[in-house]
Amino acid sequence: MDAEGKEIKVLKIYNRIIFDELFQRDDLKREFDFLDEVDVTWIGHPNWFYRISKYTMPLLKGEFVPKSFYLNELKEIPEDLENYVLKPLYSFAGAGVQIHVTRKMIDEITNKSNYLLQEKVAYAPIIKTMDEPAKCEIRMMMLHNSKTNKTEIVSNLMRLSKGEMVGVKYNKDKTWVGGSTGFFEN
Numbered sequence: 001m002d003a004e005g006k007e008i009k010v011l012k013i014y015n016r017i018i019f020d021e022l023f024q025r026d027d028l029k030r031e032f033d034f035l036d037e038v039d040v041t042w043i044g045h046p047n048w049f050y051r052i053s054k055y056t057m058p059l060l061k062g063e064f065v066p067k068s069f070y071l072n073e074l075k076e077i078p079e080d081l082e083n084y085v086l087k088p089l090y091s092f093a094g095a096g097v098q099i100h101v102t103r104k105m106i107d108e109i110t111n112k113s114n115y116l117l118q119e120k121v122a123y124a125p126i127i128k129t130m131d132e133p134a135k136c137e138i139r140m141m142m143l144h145n146s147k148t149n150k151t152e153i154v155s156n157l158m159r160l161s162k163g164e165m166v167g168v169k170y171n172k173d174k175t176w177v178g179g180s181t182g183f184f185e186n
Contacts, residue, residue: 014043054089054116066119072112077103087116094167127160129176134160138182158182 002008022028057068071086078084086098086105098105101117109115123135141155158180163170171177 010040012041012043013038054087054118057116057118066121068116068118070113071106071109071115071117074117077106078117083120085118085120087118089114089116094165094170097165099164123161123166125162127176131175132162134162134176135166136160137166156182 054068057066058070058073060068070089081101081103084101086101088096091097099120106112106117123137125133125135127134127136137159139157139159140153141157142151143154144151159166160177160180161167161171162174162177163172168178
């Protein structure tokens with residue numbers, strides 16, 4: 001409703017909500033459930049973040065793509081679990097990710113369809129900093145034009161880390177870590 005109490009029809013919703021963070025905020029008044037089916041055009045549907053994040057990993061194949069498996073479809077648990085990470089499909093900022101996987105952890109998961117077993121990526125500490133070298137992960141940001149069916153790289157995010165995992169909470173008390181942008185020559 002607007003300031004005068006008249007209803008306003010909502011046609012589009014721009015969404016960039018991370019539900020893990022929203023659900024941790026008990027102080028926020030929630031009159032609308034973003035998980036409800038509604039008759040709107042989503043500009044960034046709530047599920048998109050997950051679909052292009054961990055959910056698609058087992059669907060991608062290639063020399064530079066870590067082998068990934070939906071846990072519920074895994075026929076046999078690998079013997080070399082030290083070479084894998086266990087990830088909840090629907091989480092944010094490394095929440096719930098296990099980097100020291102054990103068979104017991106896997107056995108204790110009741111809903112295996114919500115998890116992924118992914119081959120570990122060994123990030124090399126190659127970025128020189130004032131103290132120790134940092135590891136780098138580059139995420140390419142892309143936009144897809146549904147009219148031309150073209151996808152273009154429009155930006156990037158470089159994540160610098162000195163911790164066991166990439167992310168803020170794994171790099172406390174570290175210097176020269178965090179997010180940056182990469183510039184590339186044509």
